[in-house]
Amino acid sequence: MPVPTSSADNHRAHPPRYPQDDAENRLLENWQEAGHNRWAFSHMEEVTAHARIPAAPVPAQATLRLGALVEEVPDLVVRLEESYTDSLVILQRGELVAEYYRAGAGEYQPHLLMSVSKSLCALVAGALEFEKKLEIDAPVVYYVPELADSVYGEATVRQVLDMLVTVDYDETYVDPNSEVQRHDRSAGWRPQQPGDPSNTSDFLTSLRGAGNYGQRFQYCSASTDVLAWVIERASTMRYAEALGVYLWQKLGAERDATITVDNVGFGFANGGISCTARDLAKVGQVLLSGGQAPGGRVVSEAWVAEVFAGGNPEAMTGEGFTEQFPRGSYTRQWWCTGTERGIISGIGIHGQNLWIDPSQELVIVKLSSWPEPDTAHWHQLQTQLLMELTEAAARLS
C-alpha cells in the first residue's frame, strides 16, 4: 500500500478546493479573479452565505401522507408535532409507505442531519475499504501523520470508526467551555473566539487524552472528523467529493446534499450534512440491501453484516442509550439497539434519526428540531414513537 502524501510534503492539510486554490484561505478576497473565478462562479455556496429561491412553492400547511398509521399509532399527528418533527419518511421493502412534512417545508426541503452525518461518514470509509483504498486496521497516522502528537497518534482507523478512543473532549453541547463548542467554533458553526484553533484540522491535532485504545466506547464527535480526514487521504479527494462519488451518486438521490465547511473547505463530517428525508431513507435502504445501491455497491456485504451484528457491549458506555436498550452497543458510527428485531440507528442531537429495522426491511427517517439538544425526555419520546411506528408497520404489512 503506497504511503499517502503527507501535508508536510505539499504544505496543506486538505485537498485543494479547485486547481488554482492558493491554500492561503483567501477565497473571499480572490474568488472573482482569474485562476479562481472559473471554479468560484459555480460554487458560490463555498464563498458566502446565501438564500434558496425554491423552484416549488413552500407549502403553508403540513403534508400528511400517513395512511393507516394514523389509526394504528395513537395520537400520531399530535405526537409528531409535539416532538418538533420537520419531516418523517417511512420505506418498507424499498417502497415509500408514509411521509409527513411540517408546514413551511416539503419533500425537497433539506434538513441538517447533525450526527446522523457520522453514520454516512463510516459508509464512505467502508466504500474505500471495499475498493481496497483503505485498510481499517492501519494506524490513523499512516494516513494523517499530522495527528502523530494527538491522542489519535496511537489509534487505528478501526478504533476511530468504533469510537474506542478516550479523548479529553467534553461533548456537553450547551457548555461554552466544552470541547464540542470549541470544535464548533473552529469549524465555522459558531463565531470564533481569541485562542481558538483556526480550523477543524488545527483543532483535531490539538486533542490529547488517555487513549485506552480499543477498550472503552467514548462518543466523541472529533473522532468522526479524524475519520473524514483519513478518507481524504485514502481517496485523494476532498471529503465532500468522496461523499458524492462513494455514496450520494450511487443512491439514486433526488437532490444534491450539502455539507458545511470550515475556512479551508474541510467538511464538518461529524454533523454538517443536510439532505432531504427521502434521500436519507435511501441510505438506510443500502444497508437493508446488503450494501448494494441502485448505482452500484457501496460497501461489502461483510461490512453490513458487522454493523447489524453490533459492537462490543462490554465496551459500551452512553447511559442515555443503554437505559433504553440494555443490550445496546455502538459500531462503525451506528447505534445498535440489540433488540430482537436487530434495529440500528443513526442518531443526531435535536431529534434526528435514521432508523433501520432489518426484520421487516423497514427504514424510518425522522428529522426534528427539538428545543434542547440531547435530554432523556426528548430521546424517550422519540424512541417510543419510533418503536410504535415500527410495530404498527409490522402489523399493517
Added chain:
Amino acid sequence: MPVPTSSADNHRAHPPRYPQDDAENRLLENWQEAGHNRWAFSHMEEVTAHARIPAAPVPAQATLRLGALVEEVPDLVVRLEESYTDSLVILQRGELVAEYYRAGAGEYQPHLLMSVSKSLCALVAGALEFEKKLEIDAPVVYYVPELADSVYGEATVRQVLDMLVTVDYDETYVDPNSEVQRHDRSAGWRPQQPGDPSNTSDFLTSLRGAGNYGQRFQYCSASTDVLAWVIERASTMRYAEALGVYLWQKLGAERDATITVDNVGFGFANGGISCTARDLAKVGQVLLSGGQAPGGRVVSEAWVAEVFAGGNPEAMTGEGFTEQFPRGSYTRQWWCTGTERGIISGIGIHGQNLWIDPSQELVIVKLSSWPEPDTAHWHQLQTQLLMELTEAAARLS
C-alpha cells in the same frame, strides 16, 4: 394604496428571515437554540459556507450537444473554450436546440449570473405591478423611507428601473477604492474593512449624487439593490422569497436558484443569483411568450412590449455598448440592442448573457468566467459569437 410599514416602525430594514429572528444579526450565535433552530436546520446555507455533494456525477469531459451549429459557426467549440464558456444553452421556439458545458460542470451545475440578476429583479417588479402591489411612478421613498436623505430620495421607482439616476458611484470593478467594491464589502462579497457600512442597506442609504432624475442613464449596481428593497416593501416578503413566488415558481424551473445574502439576510439583487443555464433560458422564454410562464403570468404584455420597445437612446451612455450597438438603449434593467431583430440582453461581468431574439423566438444563455470583468476585448468576442449563433440559428430553422 396603503403606505407600507416603515422600518422606523418595526426597527428593522428587511423582513425577518424567520418568525423568531431577533433582528440583531446573531444567527451564527443562536441558530442551534430553541426558537431559531426550526428554521435554521432547514436553511444551513444562510448560516455558514458549505460544499455541495452532487447527486449526479460531475462530468470529466465537456458536454457538446451543438448539432449543426458546429458546421454553421466557424471554430465554434474553440471559440466557446477561448471565451471561457462554462455553459451555453439555446432555446428556439421553446425547444432546447443546443447545449454546451465545460469539463467539470454539467446541466445541473449552478452558475453565478452577475448582473443578469438585475434583469430578473426588474421582472419581479413587473410582476408586482401586474398584481397591483407596486406603482412604478411612485417615489422610491414611498416604499423605503430610509432612503430619504440619499440620492434616491427624489427618484421614482421607474427612474431606478431605467437607471436614470446620477449617483456618486464608481463602477470600476478592479479599483479597491471604488463604490462598487465598497458595495461588495458591505454585502459579504469581499472581506469588510474598517469604516465600511455593515450591510447593503446601510451602504445604499449612504449614497449621494447629482440625481439628474430621468435625464441620463448611469449604469449603477446600487440602483438595482434599491429596487429589490422596494420589492420587499411592496411584497412584504424577503427579496429571495419574492423571487421565488413571483418568478422562479412560475417558470417550471428544474432546480432551486440561490442568491447571496448579506449579514442581515438581504439578497444581493444586482449580481448574486446563481442558477442553471437551462433555468435561466426559461426566463428568456417568458419574455418571448408575452410575459406568460408555464405556472402563470409573470408580467403584463404591456411590460414586455415596453422592454422590447427599448429605452430612450437620448439618455444613453455606456460607450462599450453603443460602440457595438449604435442604436442601443437600456430599459427595465435590460440592454436593448436596437438592431433589426430587436434583440435584448441581460449582461453580467465576466461573460454572462441572457440573449433574447424576438424575431425568431430564440434564447441564448452563455455563462462564462472571463479572466477580466469588463473589457472591450472580451465583450466584442462574446457579442460576435452571439450574433453568429443567432444568424446560424436563423439559417438552420
